[in-house]
Amino acid sequence: MGNDASGGESDADLTQNDGQRFGRLPATADERTVEGRVSREAVVDYFADRFGIPPETFDEYTFWEKGAGKIWIYAGSAPSPIAIEAIGMTCLRTRQEHWKPTTDFVQRFGREAEECVIELEPEEGRAFAAGEDQELERWEGDWGYLIAAHDIAGELEPIGVGLYVHGELRSMVPKGRQREL
Amino acid sequence: MEPLERYRPIVDDFEAFLAACERSLGNAVRVNTIKASVDRATAALKADGVGYEEADWNPRVLRLETDSPGSTWASFHGFTHGQEEVSAVPATVLDPEPGERVWDCCAAPGGKATQLAALMDDRGTVVANDSNLGRISALRFNAERLGATSLAVTNDDARNYSLERFDFDEFDRSLVDAPCSCEGTIRKNPDALDGWSEGYLDEVSGIQKGILGRAVQATREGGTVVYSTCTFAPEENEAVVQHALNKEDCRVVDFDLDLEHSPGLTEWDGQEYDERLERAARIYPHQNDTGGFFVAKLEVTA
Numbered sequence A: 001m002g003n004d005a006s007g008g009e010s011d012a013d014l015t016q017n018d019g020q021r022f023g024r025l026p027a028t029a030d031e032r033t034v035e036g037r038v039s040r041e042a043v044v045d046y047f048a049d050r051f052g053i054p055p056e057t058f059d060e061y062t063f064w065e066k067g068a069g070k071i072w073i074y075a076g077s078a079p080s081p082i083a084i085e086a087i088g089m090t091c092l093r094t095r096q097e098h099w100k101p102t103t104d105f106v107q108r109f110g111r112e113a114e115e116c117v118i119e120l121e122p123e124e125g126r127a128f129a130a131g132e133d134q135e136l137e138r139w140e141g142d143w144g145y146l147i148a149a150h151d152i153a154g155e156l157e158p159i160g161v162g163l164y165v166h167g168e169l170r171s172m173v174p175k176g177r178q179r180e181l
Numbered sequence B: 001m002e003p004l005e006r007y008r009p010i011v012d013d014f015e016a017f018l019a020a021c022e023r024s025l026g027n028a029v030r031v032n033t034i035k036a037s038v039d040r041a042t043a044a045l046k047a048d049g050v051g052y053e054e055a056d057w058n059p060r061v062l063r064l065e066t067d068s069p070g071s072t073w074a075s076f077h078g079f080t081h082g083q084e085e086v087s088a089v090p091a092t093v094l095d096p097e098p099g100e101r102v103w104d105c106c107a108a109p110g111g112k113a114t115q116l117a118a119l120m121d122d123r124g125t126v127v128a129n130d131s132n133l134g135r136i137s138a139l140r141f142n143a144e145r146l147g148a149t150s151l152a153v154t155n156d157d158a159r160n161y162s163l164e165r166f167d168f169d170e171f172d173r174s175l176v177d178a179p180c181s182c183e184g185t186i187r188k189n190p191d192a193l194d195g196w197s198e199g200y201l202d203e204v205s206g207i208q209k210g211i212l213g214r215a216v217q218a219t220r221e222g223g224t225v226v227y228s229t230c231t232f233a234p235e236e237n238e239a240v241v242q243h244a245l246n247k248e249d250c251r252v253v254d255f256d257l258d259l260e261h262s263p264g265l266t267e268w269d270g271q272e273y274d275e276r277l278e279r280a281a282r283i284y285p286h287q288n289d290t291g292g293f294f295v296a297k298l299e300v301t302a
Helices: A040-051 A103-112 A122-129 B002-007 B014-022 B038-047 B085-094 B111-119 B133-145 B198-217 B238-247 B275-279
Strands: A062-066 A070-074 A089-093 A117-120 A144-152 A155-165 A168-171 B027-031 B051-055 B058-065 B080-082 B101-104 B125-129 B151-154 B171-177 B219-229 B250-253 B281-283 B293-300
Touching: A040 A062, A089 A103, A089 B133, A103 A144, A103 A155, A117 A122, A117 A155, A122 A144, A122 A155, A122 A168, A144 A168, A144 B038, B002 B014, B027 B038, B027 B085, B038 B051, B038 B058, B058 B085, B080 B111, B085 B111, B085 B171, B085 B219, B085 B281, B085 B293, B101 B111, B111 B125, B111 B133, B111 B151, B111 B171, B133 B151, B171 B198, B198 B219, B198 B238, B219 B238, B238 B250, B238 B275, B238 B293, B250 B275, B275 B293
Parallel strands: A117 A144, B101 B125, B101 B171, B125 B151, B171 B219
Antiparallel strands: A062 A070, A070 A089, A144 A155, A155 A168, B027 B058, B027 B080, B051 B058, B219 B293, B250 B293, B281 B293
Protein backbone atom coordinates (compact mmCIF):
# COMPACT_ATOMS: atom_id res chain seq x y z
CA MET A 1 0.00 0.00 0.00
CA GLY A 2 2.84 2.40 0.75
CA ASN A 3 4.78 1.36 -2.32
CA ASP A 4 2.26 1.94 -5.09
CA ALA A 5 4.47 2.98 -8.00
CA SER A 6 1.77 2.97 -10.67
CA GLY A 7 2.23 6.57 -11.78
CA GLY A 8 2.24 8.24 -15.16
CA GLU A 9 5.98 8.85 -14.84
CA SER A 10 8.67 6.25 -14.57
CA ASP A 11 10.79 6.16 -11.40
CA ALA A 12 13.69 7.63 -13.38
CA ASP A 13 11.80 10.95 -13.60
CA LEU A 14 11.23 11.19 -9.85
CA THR A 15 13.46 13.20 -7.54
CA GLN A 16 14.84 11.75 -4.31
CA ASN A 17 13.09 12.57 -1.05
CA ASP A 18 14.89 15.37 0.84
CA GLY A 19 14.58 14.49 4.51
CA GLN A 20 15.46 18.02 5.67
CA ARG A 21 12.38 19.79 4.41
CA PHE A 22 8.63 19.35 4.18
CA GLY A 23 7.05 18.46 0.86
CA ARG A 24 3.30 18.48 0.33
CA LEU A 25 1.83 15.12 -0.65
CA PRO A 26 0.58 14.92 -4.25
CA ALA A 27 -3.20 14.62 -4.59
CA THR A 28 -2.90 11.24 -6.31
CA ALA A 29 -0.13 8.78 -7.16
CA ASP A 30 -0.19 10.00 -10.79
CA GLU A 31 0.94 13.46 -9.70
CA ARG A 32 3.88 12.22 -7.69
CA THR A 33 7.26 13.88 -8.32
CA VAL A 34 9.24 12.49 -5.36
CA GLU A 35 10.33 8.84 -5.27
CA GLY A 36 8.37 6.69 -2.81
CA ARG A 37 6.15 9.54 -1.58
CA VAL A 38 2.59 8.48 -0.79
CA SER A 39 -0.35 10.49 -2.09
CA ARG A 40 -2.96 12.40 -0.14
CA GLU A 41 -5.55 10.04 -1.59
CA ALA A 42 -3.71 6.99 -0.22
CA VAL A 43 -3.46 8.56 3.26
CA VAL A 44 -7.14 9.54 3.42
CA ASP A 45 -8.14 6.13 2.04
CA TYR A 46 -6.01 4.42 4.69
CA PHE A 47 -7.74 6.28 7.55
CA ALA A 48 -11.14 5.44 5.99
CA ASP A 49 -10.38 1.78 5.19
CA ARG A 50 -8.62 0.92 8.43
CA PHE A 51 -10.50 3.05 10.97
CA GLY A 52 -13.68 4.17 9.23
CA ILE A 53 -12.74 7.84 9.59
CA PRO A 54 -14.85 9.70 6.96
CA PRO A 55 -12.59 11.16 4.20
CA GLU A 56 -14.32 14.56 4.48
CA THR A 57 -12.82 14.88 7.98
CA PHE A 58 -9.64 15.97 6.20
CA ASP A 59 -11.10 18.30 3.56
CA GLU A 60 -9.61 21.41 5.18
CA TYR A 61 -6.17 19.89 5.84
CA THR A 62 -3.03 19.28 3.80
CA PHE A 63 -0.58 16.41 4.29
CA TRP A 64 3.23 16.73 4.18
CA GLU A 65 6.26 14.46 4.32
CA LYS A 66 9.56 15.16 6.08
CA GLY A 67 12.16 12.52 6.76
CA ALA A 68 11.53 9.08 5.34
CA GLY A 69 7.84 8.35 5.49
CA LYS A 70 6.85 10.62 8.37
CA ILE A 71 3.55 12.29 7.40
CA TRP A 72 2.27 15.54 8.95
CA ILE A 73 -1.22 17.04 8.91
CA TYR A 74 -1.53 20.83 8.65
CA ALA A 75 -4.39 23.32 8.68
CA GLY A 76 -2.37 26.41 7.80
CA SER A 77 -0.80 28.06 4.78
CA ALA A 78 2.67 27.19 3.40
CA PRO A 79 4.45 26.74 0.06
CA SER A 80 5.99 23.39 -0.85
CA PRO A 81 8.77 22.56 -0.22
CA ILE A 82 9.50 24.40 3.00
CA ALA A 83 12.42 23.97 5.42
CA ILE A 84 11.11 24.67 8.93
CA GLU A 85 11.03 22.80 12.24
CA ALA A 86 7.45 21.52 12.21
CA ILE A 87 4.24 21.90 10.21
CA GLY A 88 1.06 20.98 12.08
CA MET A 89 1.43 17.59 13.75
CA THR A 90 2.81 14.18 12.83
CA CYS A 91 -0.01 11.82 11.94
CA LEU A 92 1.29 8.71 10.20
CA ARG A 93 4.41 6.67 9.47
CA THR A 94 4.57 5.34 5.89
CA ARG A 95 7.37 3.78 3.80
CA GLN A 96 7.02 0.60 5.86
CA GLU A 97 4.87 -2.50 5.37
CA HIS A 98 2.25 -1.59 7.98
CA TRP A 99 1.47 2.11 8.26
CA LYS A 100 1.27 3.38 11.81
CA PRO A 101 -0.75 6.39 13.04
CA THR A 102 0.67 8.50 15.88
CA THR A 103 -0.70 8.66 19.42
CA ASP A 104 -1.35 12.39 19.14
CA PHE A 105 -3.16 11.99 15.81
CA VAL A 106 -5.59 9.40 17.17
CA GLN A 107 -6.24 11.55 20.22
CA ARG A 108 -7.05 14.48 17.91
CA PHE A 109 -9.01 12.71 15.14
CA GLY A 110 -9.75 9.22 16.51
CA ARG A 111 -13.19 10.13 17.85
CA GLU A 112 -14.34 9.92 14.21
CA ALA A 113 -13.17 6.28 13.97
CA GLU A 114 -15.74 3.50 13.72
CA GLU A 115 -13.53 0.48 13.10
CA CYS A 116 -10.48 -1.05 14.75
CA VAL A 117 -11.26 0.75 18.02
CA ILE A 118 -10.68 -1.39 21.11
CA GLU A 119 -12.49 -0.27 24.27
CA LEU A 120 -10.46 -0.63 27.44
CA GLU A 121 -11.67 -1.02 31.03
CA PRO A 122 -10.37 1.55 33.55
CA GLU A 123 -7.43 -0.58 34.75
CA GLU A 124 -6.55 -1.55 31.18
CA GLY A 125 -6.65 2.11 30.14
CA ARG A 126 -4.26 3.08 32.92
CA ALA A 127 -1.85 0.28 31.97
CA PHE A 128 -2.02 1.37 28.32
CA ALA A 129 -1.27 5.02 29.17
CA ALA A 130 1.71 3.82 31.25
CA GLY A 131 3.08 2.08 28.16
CA GLU A 132 2.42 -1.48 29.34
CA ASP A 133 1.62 -4.42 27.05
CA GLN A 134 -1.30 -6.60 28.14
CA GLU A 135 -3.07 -9.87 27.29
CA LEU A 136 -6.51 -9.09 25.83
CA GLU A 137 -8.09 -12.25 24.43
CA ARG A 138 -11.54 -10.70 23.82
CA TRP A 139 -10.64 -8.76 20.66
CA GLU A 140 -12.07 -10.52 17.59
CA GLY A 141 -11.33 -7.87 14.98
CA ASP A 142 -8.31 -7.31 12.74
CA TRP A 143 -4.78 -7.68 14.03
CA GLY A 144 -2.35 -4.82 13.60
CA TYR A 145 -2.59 -1.20 14.69
CA LEU A 146 -5.74 -0.35 16.65
CA ILE A 147 -7.06 2.74 18.38
CA ALA A 148 -7.27 2.09 22.12
CA ALA A 149 -10.07 4.06 23.76
CA HIS A 150 -11.79 4.27 27.12
CA ASP A 151 -14.86 5.81 28.67
CA ILE A 152 -14.23 9.15 30.30
CA ALA A 153 -17.19 10.95 31.88
CA GLY A 154 -19.68 8.99 29.75
CA GLU A 155 -18.02 9.35 26.34
CA LEU A 156 -15.51 7.16 24.52
CA GLU A 157 -12.13 8.88 24.21
CA PRO A 158 -9.14 7.62 22.20
CA ILE A 159 -6.00 7.12 24.33
CA GLY A 160 -3.50 6.14 21.67
CA VAL A 161 -2.33 3.50 19.20
CA GLY A 162 -1.88 -0.15 20.14
CA LEU A 163 -0.42 -3.05 18.18
CA TYR A 164 -2.63 -6.15 18.52
CA VAL A 165 -1.03 -9.54 17.78
CA HIS A 166 -1.47 -13.05 19.24
CA GLY A 167 -3.95 -11.98 21.91
CA GLU A 168 -1.72 -9.18 23.19
CA LEU A 169 -2.26 -5.41 22.97
CA ARG A 170 1.07 -3.57 22.91
CA SER A 171 0.95 0.08 23.88
CA MET A 172 2.61 2.33 21.29
CA VAL A 173 2.36 5.42 23.52
CA PRO A 174 5.80 7.08 23.18
CA LYS A 175 7.96 7.18 26.33
CA GLY A 176 7.65 10.93 26.73
CA ARG A 177 3.84 10.69 26.61
CA GLN A 178 3.48 7.79 29.04
CA ARG A 179 1.93 8.62 32.42
CA GLU A 180 1.10 6.79 35.65
CA LEU A 181 -2.52 7.84 36.15
CA MET B 1 12.96 40.59 47.35
CA GLU B 2 15.47 43.47 47.52
CA PRO B 3 15.30 44.34 43.78
CA LEU B 4 11.53 44.86 44.10
CA GLU B 5 12.05 47.84 46.48
CA ARG B 6 12.45 50.11 43.46
CA TYR B 7 8.74 49.59 42.68
CA ARG B 8 7.52 50.97 46.04
CA PRO B 9 6.60 54.35 44.44
CA ILE B 10 4.47 52.79 41.69
CA VAL B 11 2.67 49.87 43.38
CA ASP B 12 -0.47 50.52 45.44
CA ASP B 13 -0.39 48.73 48.80
CA PHE B 14 3.26 47.79 48.44
CA GLU B 15 3.30 45.67 51.62
CA ALA B 16 0.49 43.46 50.23
CA PHE B 17 2.46 43.23 46.97
CA LEU B 18 5.59 42.02 48.81
CA ALA B 19 3.57 39.57 50.92
CA ALA B 20 1.97 38.10 47.77
CA CYS B 21 5.38 37.75 46.11
CA GLU B 22 6.50 35.62 49.04
CA ARG B 23 3.57 33.20 48.82
CA SER B 24 3.93 30.25 46.45
CA LEU B 25 1.45 29.95 43.63
CA GLY B 26 -1.13 27.19 43.09
CA ASN B 27 -1.56 25.12 39.93
CA ALA B 28 -3.58 26.60 37.10
CA VAL B 29 -4.47 24.99 33.79
CA ARG B 30 -5.98 26.29 30.58
CA VAL B 31 -8.69 24.22 28.89
CA ASN B 32 -7.48 23.31 25.40
CA THR B 33 -10.62 23.80 23.34
CA ILE B 34 -8.95 22.20 20.31
CA LYS B 35 -9.55 18.86 22.03
CA ALA B 36 -12.34 19.44 24.55
CA SER B 37 -14.99 21.93 25.55
CA VAL B 38 -14.84 23.44 29.04
CA ASP B 39 -17.74 21.13 30.02
CA ARG B 40 -15.95 18.04 28.73
CA ALA B 41 -12.64 18.99 30.38
CA THR B 42 -14.26 19.72 33.73
CA ALA B 43 -16.28 16.47 33.53
CA ALA B 44 -12.98 14.61 33.01
CA LEU B 45 -11.46 16.37 36.04
CA LYS B 46 -14.50 15.47 38.15
CA ALA B 47 -14.25 11.83 37.00
CA ASP B 48 -10.61 11.92 38.19
CA GLY B 49 -11.72 13.38 41.53
CA VAL B 50 -9.72 16.58 40.92
CA GLY B 51 -11.28 19.73 42.39
CA TYR B 52 -11.11 23.00 40.45
CA GLU B 53 -12.27 26.59 40.45
CA GLU B 54 -12.99 28.56 37.26
CA ALA B 55 -11.26 31.91 36.94
CA ASP B 56 -13.82 34.75 36.98
CA TRP B 57 -12.22 36.54 34.05
CA ASN B 58 -11.83 33.53 31.76
CA PRO B 59 -13.90 30.32 31.98
CA ARG B 60 -11.13 28.47 30.12
CA VAL B 61 -8.72 29.00 33.01
CA LEU B 62 -9.06 26.64 35.98
CA ARG B 63 -7.32 26.67 39.35
CA LEU B 64 -6.74 23.03 40.29
CA GLU B 65 -6.78 21.56 43.76
CA THR B 66 -3.98 19.07 43.13
CA ASP B 67 -0.19 19.04 43.39
CA SER B 68 0.26 17.01 40.20
CA PRO B 69 -1.85 18.61 37.42
CA GLY B 70 0.13 16.62 34.81
CA SER B 71 -1.04 13.25 36.16
CA THR B 72 -4.73 13.48 35.27
CA TRP B 73 -6.59 11.89 32.36
CA ALA B 74 -7.62 15.44 31.38
CA SER B 75 -3.94 16.29 30.93
CA PHE B 76 -3.06 13.00 29.22
CA HIS B 77 -5.79 13.60 26.63
CA GLY B 78 -4.61 17.17 26.11
CA PHE B 79 -7.89 18.61 27.44
CA THR B 80 -5.87 20.79 29.83
CA HIS B 81 -2.47 22.43 29.72
CA GLY B 82 -0.58 23.68 32.75
CA GLN B 83 -0.32 27.43 32.31
CA GLU B 84 -0.08 30.19 34.88
CA GLU B 85 -3.26 32.24 35.02
CA VAL B 86 -1.73 35.56 33.89
CA SER B 87 0.17 33.90 31.07
CA ALA B 88 -3.24 33.20 29.50
CA VAL B 89 -3.83 36.97 29.25
CA PRO B 90 -1.81 38.09 26.18
CA ALA B 91 -3.40 35.65 23.70
CA THR B 92 -6.88 36.80 24.75
CA VAL B 93 -5.79 40.44 24.29
CA LEU B 94 -4.43 39.65 20.81
CA ASP B 95 -7.87 38.07 20.12
CA PRO B 96 -7.09 36.30 16.81
CA GLU B 97 -9.82 35.04 14.51
CA PRO B 98 -10.11 31.75 12.60
CA GLY B 99 -8.28 31.83 9.27
CA GLU B 100 -5.87 34.62 10.18
CA ARG B 101 -2.07 34.59 9.96
CA VAL B 102 -0.59 35.09 13.37
CA TRP B 103 3.02 35.28 14.54
CA ASP B 104 4.16 34.24 17.99
CA CYS B 105 7.71 35.65 17.98
CA CYS B 106 9.02 33.96 21.14
CA ALA B 107 6.80 30.89 21.27
CA ALA B 108 8.57 28.16 23.27
CA PRO B 109 7.42 26.20 25.18
CA GLY B 110 4.16 26.79 23.34
CA GLY B 111 1.46 27.53 25.92
CA LYS B 112 0.51 30.81 24.28
CA ALA B 113 0.97 29.64 20.66
CA THR B 114 -1.41 26.70 21.25
CA GLN B 115 -3.81 29.07 23.01
CA LEU B 116 -3.76 31.29 19.90
CA ALA B 117 -4.52 28.21 17.76
CA ALA B 118 -7.40 27.30 20.08
CA LEU B 119 -8.84 30.84 19.92
CA MET B 120 -8.76 30.46 16.10
CA ASP B 121 -10.57 27.09 16.29
CA ASP B 122 -7.30 25.65 14.94
CA ARG B 123 -8.06 27.24 11.53
CA GLY B 124 -5.50 29.54 9.93
CA THR B 125 -1.76 29.82 10.45
CA VAL B 126 0.10 30.37 13.72
CA VAL B 127 3.80 30.78 13.04
CA ALA B 128 5.40 29.73 16.32
CA ASN B 129 9.00 30.91 16.34
CA ASP B 130 11.71 30.64 18.93
CA SER B 131 15.41 31.50 18.72
CA ASN B 132 16.39 28.73 21.15
CA LEU B 133 16.65 25.36 19.39
CA GLY B 134 16.73 23.53 22.73
CA ARG B 135 13.30 24.91 23.60
CA ILE B 136 11.80 24.04 20.19
CA SER B 137 11.44 20.39 21.21
CA ALA B 138 9.24 21.37 24.17
CA LEU B 139 7.19 23.58 21.84
CA ARG B 140 6.73 20.74 19.36
CA PHE B 141 5.85 18.26 22.12
CA ASN B 142 3.17 20.57 23.53
CA ALA B 143 1.76 21.40 20.09
CA GLU B 144 1.31 17.71 19.30
CA ARG B 145 -0.07 16.80 22.70
CA LEU B 146 -2.61 19.59 22.39
CA GLY B 147 -3.49 18.61 18.80
CA ALA B 148 -2.68 21.99 17.23
CA THR B 149 -2.65 21.48 13.45
CA SER B 150 -2.40 25.18 12.56
CA LEU B 151 1.12 25.72 13.92
CA ALA B 152 4.19 26.18 11.72
CA VAL B 153 7.29 26.06 13.92
CA THR B 154 10.44 28.01 13.01
CA ASN B 155 13.80 28.50 14.75
CA ASP B 156 15.15 31.99 14.07
CA ASP B 157 16.06 35.27 15.70
CA ALA B 158 12.80 37.27 15.68
CA ARG B 159 14.73 40.57 15.37
CA ASN B 160 15.55 39.99 11.71
CA TYR B 161 12.83 37.46 10.88
CA SER B 162 12.21 36.78 7.21
CA LEU B 163 8.82 35.80 5.79
CA GLU B 164 10.39 34.73 2.49
CA ARG B 165 9.94 31.05 3.33
CA PHE B 166 6.13 31.47 3.42
CA ASP B 167 3.54 32.14 0.74
CA PHE B 168 2.39 35.34 2.44
CA ASP B 169 4.34 38.48 3.27
CA GLU B 170 2.69 39.92 6.38
CA PHE B 171 0.82 38.82 9.47
CA ASP B 172 -2.64 39.90 10.64
CA ARG B 173 -1.52 39.82 14.27
CA SER B 174 1.68 39.29 16.23
CA LEU B 175 2.38 38.37 19.82
CA VAL B 176 5.64 39.50 21.38
CA ASP B 177 5.84 37.67 24.69
CA ALA B 178 9.37 38.81 25.19
CA PRO B 179 12.28 37.23 27.04
CA CYS B 180 12.58 39.26 30.24
CA SER B 181 13.97 39.45 33.77
CA CYS B 182 10.95 37.42 34.96
CA GLU B 183 10.42 39.33 38.22
CA GLY B 184 6.73 38.44 38.06
CA THR B 185 7.46 34.70 38.25
CA ILE B 186 8.96 34.98 41.75
CA ARG B 187 6.06 32.98 43.23
CA LYS B 188 6.85 30.02 40.95
CA ASN B 189 10.64 30.45 40.82
CA PRO B 190 11.96 31.68 44.18
CA ASP B 191 15.39 32.28 42.61
CA ALA B 192 13.98 34.51 39.84
CA LEU B 193 15.65 37.61 41.32
CA ASP B 194 19.03 36.02 42.09
CA GLY B 195 20.85 37.37 39.06
CA TRP B 196 19.04 40.72 39.00
CA SER B 197 21.04 43.76 37.85
CA GLU B 198 20.37 47.04 36.09
CA GLY B 199 22.94 45.94 33.53
CA TYR B 200 20.77 42.98 32.64
CA LEU B 201 17.76 45.29 32.19
CA ASP B 202 19.79 47.29 29.64
CA GLU B 203 20.82 44.15 27.80
CA VAL B 204 17.42 42.46 27.66
CA SER B 205 15.54 45.65 26.82
CA GLY B 206 17.71 46.02 23.72
CA ILE B 207 16.57 42.57 22.58
CA GLN B 208 12.94 43.38 23.45
CA LYS B 209 13.04 46.58 21.38
CA GLY B 210 14.48 44.68 18.41
CA ILE B 211 11.79 42.00 18.53
CA LEU B 212 8.87 44.41 19.00
CA GLY B 213 10.12 46.61 16.15
CA ARG B 214 10.30 43.66 13.78
CA ALA B 215 6.85 42.45 14.87
CA VAL B 216 5.29 45.83 14.01
CA GLN B 217 7.02 45.81 10.61
CA ALA B 218 5.86 42.26 9.83
CA THR B 219 2.22 43.01 10.69
CA ARG B 220 -0.20 44.50 8.16
CA GLU B 221 -1.65 48.00 8.40
CA GLY B 222 -4.63 47.86 10.73
CA GLY B 223 -3.28 44.68 12.29
CA THR B 224 -2.60 44.13 15.97
CA VAL B 225 0.58 43.57 17.97
CA VAL B 226 0.51 42.61 21.64
CA TYR B 227 3.61 43.14 23.74
CA SER B 228 3.86 41.29 27.05
CA THR B 229 6.39 40.34 29.70
CA CYS B 230 6.27 38.62 33.08
CA THR B 231 8.22 41.39 34.74
CA PHE B 232 7.61 44.71 36.52
CA ALA B 233 10.60 46.74 35.29
CA PRO B 234 9.38 49.77 33.29
CA GLU B 235 12.67 49.61 31.36
CA GLU B 236 11.40 46.31 29.88
CA ASN B 237 7.78 47.38 29.50
CA GLU B 238 6.65 50.97 28.90
CA ALA B 239 10.14 52.02 27.70
CA VAL B 240 10.15 49.24 25.09
CA VAL B 241 6.70 50.19 23.82
CA GLN B 242 7.75 53.88 23.76
CA HIS B 243 10.72 52.92 21.60
CA ALA B 244 8.37 51.20 19.12
CA LEU B 245 6.09 54.28 19.12
CA ASN B 246 9.11 56.44 18.26
CA LYS B 247 10.54 54.19 15.53
CA GLU B 248 7.63 52.32 13.94
CA ASP B 249 4.14 53.07 12.60
CA CYS B 250 1.91 52.09 15.50
CA ARG B 251 -0.17 53.40 18.39
CA VAL B 252 -1.30 52.09 21.76
CA VAL B 253 -4.97 51.05 21.90
CA ASP B 254 -7.47 50.09 24.62
CA PHE B 255 -8.51 46.57 25.53
CA ASP B 256 -10.87 44.98 28.02
CA LEU B 257 -9.44 42.85 30.79
CA ASP B 258 -11.64 41.50 33.57
CA LEU B 259 -8.71 41.03 35.92
CA GLU B 260 -7.84 43.68 38.47
CA HIS B 261 -4.85 45.63 37.18
CA SER B 262 -3.11 48.99 37.25
CA PRO B 263 -2.59 51.33 34.28
CA GLY B 264 0.72 51.47 32.45
CA LEU B 265 3.17 54.18 33.57
CA THR B 266 3.67 57.50 31.81
CA GLU B 267 6.77 58.37 33.83
CA TRP B 268 9.65 56.42 35.38
CA ASP B 269 13.11 57.35 36.61
CA GLY B 270 13.00 60.79 34.97
CA GLN B 271 11.74 59.45 31.61
CA GLU B 272 8.32 60.43 30.31
CA TYR B 273 6.25 58.12 28.11
CA ASP B 274 3.33 58.66 25.72
CA GLU B 275 0.19 59.29 27.80
CA ARG B 276 -1.59 56.54 25.88
CA LEU B 277 0.62 54.05 27.70
CA GLU B 278 -1.93 54.35 30.51
CA ARG B 279 -3.95 51.95 28.34
CA ALA B 280 -1.43 49.17 28.99
CA ALA B 281 -2.06 46.83 31.93
CA ARG B 282 0.22 46.09 34.88
CA ILE B 283 -0.96 43.03 36.77
CA TYR B 284 0.50 42.72 40.26
CA PRO B 285 0.50 39.45 42.28
CA HIS B 286 -1.62 40.83 45.16
CA GLN B 287 -4.41 42.06 42.88
CA ASN B 288 -5.72 38.64 41.76
CA ASP B 289 -3.45 36.22 43.64
CA THR B 290 -1.50 35.41 40.44
CA GLY B 291 1.97 36.01 39.03
CA GLY B 292 2.96 39.45 37.75
CA PHE B 293 2.49 40.57 34.14
CA PHE B 294 2.58 43.49 31.73
CA VAL B 295 0.48 43.72 28.54
CA ALA B 296 0.18 46.45 25.91
CA LYS B 297 -1.90 46.34 22.73
CA LEU B 298 -0.73 48.17 19.61
CA GLU B 299 -2.41 48.89 16.30
CA VAL B 300 -0.21 49.05 13.23
CA THR B 301 -0.93 52.32 11.41
CA ALA B 302 0.98 51.95 8.11
